[in-house]
Amino acid sequence: MVLRRVAVVDGSNVAHEEETPHGRPKVSNLVAVRHALEAKGYQVVIIVDAAFRHEADDPEQLELLLKDQVVRQAPAGTDADYFVLETAEQEHGLVVSNDLFQRYRREYPWIDERRVPLMIIDGRVELYERQLRGSGGREDGA
Numbered sequence: 001m002v003l004r005r006v007a008v009v010d011g012s013n014v015a016h017e018e019e020t021p022h023g024r025p026k027v028s029n030l031v032a033v034r035h036a037l038e039a040k041g042y043q044v045v046i047i048v049d050a051a052f053r054h055e056a057d058d059p060e061q062l063e064l065l066l067k068d069q070v071v072r073q074a075p076a077g078t079d080a081d082y083f084v085l086e087t088a089e090q091e092h093g094l095v096v097s098n099d100l101f102q103r104y105r106r107e108y109p110w111i112d113e114r115r116v117p118l119m120i121i122d123g124r125v126e127l128y129e130r131q132l133r134g135s136g137g138r139e140d141g142a
Contacts, residue, residue: 006093007037007116010084011048011071013097015056018120024057029120030071031061033096036125040132042094045087046071049080088114094131 014033015025034044046065050073056062065071074080081101085108088095095101096116105111116131 005042006088006091007042007044008084008088008091008093008095009033009037009044009046010081010095010097010099011046012052012080013099014046014118014120015048015052017098017118018123020057025052025055027056027058027061027065028123030065032120032123032125033118034070036127037096040127045091045093047074047080047084047087048072049074050076050078085111096127 009030011030012025015027015029017029019025030046030048034046037044048071053059053062053073062071066073072083074083081099081104084095084097085101085104087093089108089110094114094116095111096118098117101108101111101115114131117128119126
């Protein structure tokens, strides 16, 4: 059996963590967080809401990430938080976000144990290591 550790990134939340001088969310934050998590051995799933396409600072880069399925977009008119949490539930993965997900705590009681807060300072990603150390994964037959 191979242990597969999955981290589901709340892309819209992460993109706003360090914004442009004009207040626009950065696509580069998504790439930086992906690289930081992959360097720690995680399979990364990034989910953004549909409106993010119209807010992002680098729409061309975002379109490439969407086309390559590096970033997944929640369906228009839906709450991306649901898809982030449900994907983490199905994959037994972590959720990388500064959102506390208050309205979903009854449905997903594991949020506090599996949510990994972060900071992005000058493009450098700082993940809350305490949450990463205690994280598990899913055992898949190999």
